[in-house]
Amino acid sequence: LRLIYTTTPVQIKNVGASGPEKYTEEFIKKQIEEFNLGKRHLANMMGEDPETFTQEDIDRAVAYLFPSGLFDKQARPMMKHPTEIFPEQRKIQWGEDGRPFHFLFYTGKQSYYSLMHETYEKLLNVQKYQDQLAAQDHLPQKEKKNLAGSRWLTKIELEEMLLEKLSDDDYSRFIQLLEKLMALTCVDMEEEHIQKFSKEVPVQLKKVVIEPLKYDERGVAFSTGEGTRKTAKATVVVYDNGTGKITVNGIDILHYFPVLQDREQLLFPFQFLDRVGKHDMVCTVSGGGRSAQAGAIRLASAKALRSFVTEKEVEFMRQAGLLTVDPRVKERKKPGQEGARRKFTWKKR
């Protein structure tokens, strides 16, 4: 250790300022040995085979032997492999003679800077190769690769990969370097290195898949649909070649929905598509009230009718609002108020 000629008060260790304690390689090795021994002891105690004792068995054994009623899972007794308990970052980075292992140790962020160094080296190699090819006029044409198929790692993912804290500036510099590398023509030789830092983005399907018609034993085409409205759930089966008969939970709609308004709601999709007497419908509905069940069945039947109808008419239905789920639900009552919005009566004195 370097001898600094200062007075004693200055050498007092500031316990809070330095981060969590660091530990050496040997300490970790000893911990791993102790863990393996302890695993065998535990297996013997539980009467199981020490050779085939997995981590789940350990967890079960510990939960059995040391039952704990503590709420926080991480406060309960646990026995895990030392590499999971002692994070990689806090290992001491220098050997016995004091010399650090990594050549960029004194920068502070050694893994980030070594990554930048390697990437820049790859960039230089690619440029040199490109210049050589250009000198011999063998330059290949740049092919446009997939534009929206991949994205770069986010800052948090990069931090996890490097086990070091990064600043936004560092992250943006790294991404700029990668973009610069991608812009060159002869990038293919360094593809594997770049792919470590890019992730696939699944292309989101914008179009909703309309299911094709199904045919039952009699040869009649039918399709199903589901709908919800305000706690009511409905499932509907719409049959072709029908007379306009509608059954809800085994009961005819005239008896199930005595009110005209509800029956109008049920008929709206058919009326919109001019198919009033052409389809039969069998529905099951539960939950909600009278109006909510009617709305749920309306949505379900509109969804089922999509399979019978052209795409243009589906677009018309969507614009008419037949295919949108109604998001209105009962608003919660708040404390200090009579209801969701109504306040208590205000008295002047």
Added chain:
Amino acid sequence: DDKLLSEPLSHPDFFNVKELFSLKDLFDARVHLGHKKGCRHRFMEPYIFGCRLDQDIIDLDQTMQHLQLALNFTAHIAYRKGIILFISRKRQFCHLIESTARECGEYAHTRYWQGGLLTNAHIQFGPGVRLPDLLIFLNSLNNVFEPHVAIRDAAKMNIPTVGVVDTNCNPCLITYPIPGNDDSPTAMELYCKLFRMTIIRAKDKRRQSEVFSELR
């Protein structure tokens, strides 16, 4: 072991660093070129040979002497297994210097210098860190054309420094300044080559001496 360490100190040039470079090499690498007269630092005037068309020319005889002293010193430090840290804040040569350091087995810092690296090391790195025993500045100024913070910090921490000082640099706190150009790529490559050869030579000699003493 004692003899191992005290033997090199008795010779003026134990590692024979004089043969690594010559005046012609320095001239071809354009080490003598300085900045314009307006950029001249007052303390660099003893090292300047003259001024032609407003551009300062560095005296290569003095450069030879200083370079020989500096290389001898680095060789001794490397022989005694000291930690050497290369510092430069020029983005152009950052990659070159880092690769040089990696090949030597020594360390480099060509990035943004965090304030407490040397002075606050026990908290930044952890208790029991070993600080560098020599700092080599291949570029004495930082990106804002001010003297690098590490020069002052090394002086505070009693760490010897070797540095290439250009005509606009302050050679005051550097223990072994080397007046010379720090902007041309050829000059930087020459310095890197020289330092790399000295360090490797010193380490090889150390290994040889250890083998000989073990054989006895």
